[in-house]
Amino acid sequence: MISRYARKEMADIWSEENKFKRWLDVEISALEGWSNIGVIPKDAVDNIKKRAKIDVMRISEIEKTTNHDMIAFVEQVSETVGEDGRYIHYGLTSSDVLDTSLALLLRESGNAILKDIEALTKTLKEKAFALKDVVMMGRTHGVHAEPITLGLKFAGWYFEFMRNYDRMQKAIGEISVGKLSGAVGTFSNIDPRVEEYVCEKLALEQEKFSTQIISRDRHCYFLGVLAVIAA
Structure with a gap:
């Protein structure tokens, strides 16, 4: 969005920060779904939910190497949760x-x-x-x-x-x-x-x-x- 023409409410919705938050909402919900059917350990999901953080600048930095926004996002969030990051984006x-x-x-x-x-x-x-x-x-x-x-x-x-x-x-x-x-x-x-x-x-x-x-x-x-x- 062009900031000088955008209303704050809409600009906030379509910001990079909010976009990645919604991506994370879907990823964590999927992890919970996998956990419910016994595929991913509940402790791992709880750890990811507790520790997962979004860093827009870091995602942008990784994407320069991966040339793929989703891979960059998954890598960045995985960095914040440690070993359990291997479950993010599973399936x-x-x-x-x-x-x-x-x-x-x-x-x-x-x-x-x-x-x-x-x-x-x-x-x-x-x-x-x-x-x-x-x-x-x-x-x-x-x-x-x-x-x-x-x-x-x-x-x-x-x-x-x-x-x-x-x-x-x-x-x-x-x-x-x-x-x-x-x-x-x-x-x-x-x-x-x-x-x-x-x-x-x-x-x-x-x-x-x-x-x-x-x-x-x-x-x-x-x-x-x-x-x-x-x-």
């Missing part, structure tokens, strides 16, 4: 973490937008009533027509943003899905129970079908709703 492919964490970031952003729409609709409704007797020219085909009131204009905007609120809610639901199904979506290196646990913990739906990635029509829908709201 996962990069997109398991990237796409599931992206769902968390988009949901967080969407909820911030919902709060703004809610505040805006309240103001629009107040203005519609306050200006209901302020007469202005109506327009049709680009020219003056019968008179209307300014309150009527605000009423139209109010109902439009009520629809936008509903659209945003649906878009958040559409994007709130996770996947931990491996490199081609076949669970060849991961137990499906891990995905089930992670998605339940993070309050995400399990993607019904995935390849290496979550289907991008979900992201397109979310962005399309943003475009409608902005327009």
Whole structure:
């Protein structure tokens, strides 16, 4: 994001620090899932949860060598937890973490937008009533027509943003899905129970079908709703 144009709330959500925090949320949730089915020792998971730290500068430094952001992230976090770091990213492919964490970031952003729409609709409704007797020219085909009131204009905007609120809610639901199904979506290196646990913990739906990635029509829908709201 360009800092001078970004709102602080959105800038914080999409910061490198927060992005890596969400990656770590997914990684630790996966470790807990593995521990629940007896694959990774609980003591190791507890140690990782206690000691894991994120260092954005160190990740950037490692990435200069690895040319891979996920490997750099895993190496950096592993440095902070010691020997148990060998369990981090166990059975996962990069997109398991990237796409599931992206769902968390988009949901967080969407909820911030919902709060703004809610505040805006309240103001629009107040203005519609306050200006209901302020007469202005109506327009049709680009020219003056019968008179209307300014309150009527605000009423139209109010109902439009009520629809936008509903659209945003649906878009958040559409994007709130996770996947931990491996490199081609076949669970060849991961137990499906891990995905089930992670998605339940993070309050995400399990993607019904995935390849290496979550289907991008979900992201397109979310962005399309943003475009409608902005327009």
